[in-house]
Each structure stands twice: as C-alpha cells, then as structure tokens.
Amino acid sequence: MHTQARLIAVTHPKGGVGKTTTTMVLSAELAERGHRVLVADCDAQASASAWANAAPEGKPFPAAVVNLSAYAGKVHREIQKHLDNYDFIIVDCPPGLDSLSPQSVILVADLVIVPLPPSPADLWAARGVKRLIERGADFNPALKAVILPNRVVRTSLSNAIMQELSEFGIPLMSSRLTNRTAYQEAVVSGVSVSALGRDAKAAADEVKALADEVLALLGDGK
Template sequence: MRSDANIAGPMTDPVPGPRTESMGADVSRETPSPMDDTPIGRAAQLAVEALGRAGEGLPRPEQTRVIVVANQKGGVGKTTTTVNLAASLALHGGRVLVIDLDPQGNASTALGIDHHAEVPSIYDVLVESKPLAEVVQPVPDVEGLFCAPATIDLAGAEIELVSLVARESRLQRAIQAYEQPLDYILIDCPPSLGLLTVNALVAGAEVLIPIQCEYYALEGLGQLLRNVDLVRGHLNPALHVSTILLTMYDGRTRLASQVAEEVRNHFGDEVLRTSIPRSVRISEAPSYGQTVLTYDPGSSGALSYLEAAREIALKGIGVSYDASQAHIGAQKDPSMVEGIQ
C-alpha cells in the first residue's frame, strides 16, 4: 500500500509522470487506466485498498469489551472518535454497539440514526427500564454496527435519575440483560461528570480518553481521573483507563508535537501510536449522516481511524501493535518529531 499517498491524503498526491510499462501479455492488469492518473481515480484506489484492509478482520475478544469514551472538556473529538472507531471495528469484522449518552445526539446523527423525540431511545432504558434490545437500531451502510440513540429527553435524565433506585448502575443492568452477541460496546458520554457519565463508568471496564493536540490539552483531566478512581473504588473495581487517543493532530505545528510528547510522557503505553489528524473530511461526514469511513474511505482521517481501531483490538487481546505495518506515515507517531527544547 502506498503510505506516501496516505500521508497527504488523496487530493494532494502529485500526479504521476508518464508510464513506461512494457506492452506484454499482462498489459491489461499491469497498465493503470487513465482514471488512475486523476485525483478522483487515486482517491477511489485508496478507498478500495482501505476497505480491503479493513475487511481482513481482526481477532475477536473473548468477551464483550465495553469502552467508555469520556472527557469532560468539550470539543476534543469524543463523538467523532466514538462513531469512527465503532465503524472501523465493524469494518474489521466485529459486531459493535454505540450507546449515545449525550443529549445532543450527535453520535446518532453521525450514524444516520433517526432520534427525534418520539423515537425509543437510551432515555427509555435509563429512566423507564425499557429493555436495551427495544431501542437498538442497525446503522445503515455499515454491517455489524448498531446504535442506541439519544433524544432530547435525555437532557432531563440527570434530574430524573436522582430519585431512582440503583441510579448509578441502570445502564450496566441494561447491558447485562442484552442478549445479542457483541464484540464491542462504545459509550459516548456527555461533556460533563454527572449521573449519565457515572452510569457509563459503572457499565464499562475500559475508559478511552480523546485528547486534542492543543494548548491546555490536559486541563480538567485530573477531575476525570479522580472520578474514575472513585467509581473503581466504590462501584466498578474493573474500571481502568486503557487508551489515550491523540486527536486533531497537525504535523505542521510545533505545538502539536509538544502536546503529543507531554501526553506520552504522562500516560506512557496507554497512548496509542496512531494519532488522528485534523481533517476536513472528518468534520464534513456527520452532516451527511455518515462516518468518515463511508464518506471518504481513502482520506487520511479514515485511514487513521482504521489503524487506531486495529491497535485497540490487538491491544485488547495482548498482541503488541506493529507500527511498521501502519499506513498512516507521519500520523502514526507524532512523538517521533523533534522534542521540546
């Protein structure tokens, strides 16, 4: 696979020069068509290669991995990370459920799931004790991907949960009662540390924290980590921070490399080698009700999420990630750039 093309993205790859292949018996297979010499042709080629790589599949976990995507700091890419990692894991052959716990319902929108007020949603599961199976919907265009949507009703759930029995573990009980086989459950949390986030932390075993490569990237993380410790000590002994994902990485700026190095020094092996670049394609995809994996499979953002999903899957079964096999080029390890002076 052409890693040089993936670094810059399909639209910036330089136009190749004249072809000089010999006109042998295999000319129809060896000589690219004129379309391959255009940006659109190359984008299509990258998309086919990316989806082909995803279709290789990955070892499935022995039991369902419940991953909580949390960071109370807004705008760090929680929802974007949740839906694109979920789509990537599904394209790798897994069965994946996204639980949208954010009242804004952005994850539901990005997955093309209808979530107006009358739609059965995760609110009904938490407050009305409706079975999770009755609100889960299959995601269009991505086989093996499902979503439990959020509606605006969820905005009042924080207050309504206060008076309910076992208010912190209602999501956990709903997941335990869900009988369909799943490899992964990804929970998209709201940008706060209220009862909705506590329900997610009680239900999950792993916490994935997206951290943007911007100034004040680590601001506020201390409170989240303290909450994780509190939940682990009192409600969920299995809970731990398993993954840190660097998002909005811009290799052209020195700030990004400094933040990446600081995060790696602080969290060590929990930080994925793969980082997610700042990408217009990633930002555009939700407006079409799609993840970047279906919106532009050949883009650097899509390829980065595919590699991040591969790394998470292999990490979960104790297999070390071979960075030499990644196809993201400079995106895969931003800490290798020049350090802080």
C-alpha cells in the same frame, strides 16, 4: 462460542474534544470488519444518533446506535441488557465531571478512551477524568484506560503538549486522529470514513490503526 460484548467508554469532561467522532469512526470500522457493534449515545445532545440518522436511505450506518441519555447513573444497567447481542458496545459519554453517565459506565467498562486535542485547556480538563478513572479502577480492577491524541496538528505548541501527555499518567495511544475535513464530511453524510472513498484514504488509515490498537488492547483478533 460468542462471549459477552467488550465495553468501551469514550469520555472527557470537556465538550468539543472529539468524543462522538472517536466513537462513531471506531464503531463503523469494527462493524465493517464483521463485528456486531452497538453505540450507546449517552449525551443529551445526541450527536451520535444524529450522525447515524443522516445515513443515506437504504444504506444504514454500519453500527447500531441507541440513545440512552435518559438513564444517567443507571446507564450501566441498561447497557448490560445488550451485552449478549453484540461483540462491542461503545459508549459516547456526555461532558461534565459531575455527569453520572461516565461514572456509571466506568464501573463496567473494559476500556476507557480519552480523546484529547493537543491544547492546554483540554489537557487541564483531562485531569478530572484521570481522577474519575482512578476511582473507577477501585471498583473495576481490570479497567484499562488510554489517551487518544485527536485533532493533532504539527505546531511547536502541539508537540510540547504531546510531550506532556506522555507523562500524564494514562498511557498514550500510538494511533492518533489528525485534523482532517474527512471526519466532518463523514458526520454530514451519515457514513463511515472509509465510505468516503479514495479522497479520505489518509483518515481511513488513521481509523484502521485506531481499531487495530483497540483490538490489541482488548486482546481481540481483527
């Protein structure tokens, strides 16, 4: 018997950290495994919608995408209308600590993913979302939250920040997305990373590991 969708919020107060990339590659991977997946595009820039709209004719993006950016603080009510029709709803939240959408979504989310490149500015900005998650957990005690290392590169600064992330107070995911051109190629082509073929195998393996870990966190099978 089908149960209500699991709700995943992808959020960070700063723009350009990889929220849309995380949302879209994860949603595509889950959809390609046979799950019914909806992406709720809550960012006024509508990058997730643009990604899906770039799909080749006759080959739609694996997950459904709906633009809910106009609903702001009421977005959680709009999302709840879709709960019975999907297995997973992944929300691409807009940047900004004062944005009402992340605050609204966290009230009903099962899992919050915070994509975080290993840079000082992104780490400093993430402290705000940590407070947001802590406040949300007061109303949503079952809420889980994790940090996803994103655009990871092998430098001494990156390694130092990764060490600091491990002491940040939000669990650090084992999986990570490294700085690969395959992710940008998927955006331009309107496809999943796996659809890029053999040349994108390393990126596809990263996304598979991410999906596996998300399913484990939510207690769902593959």
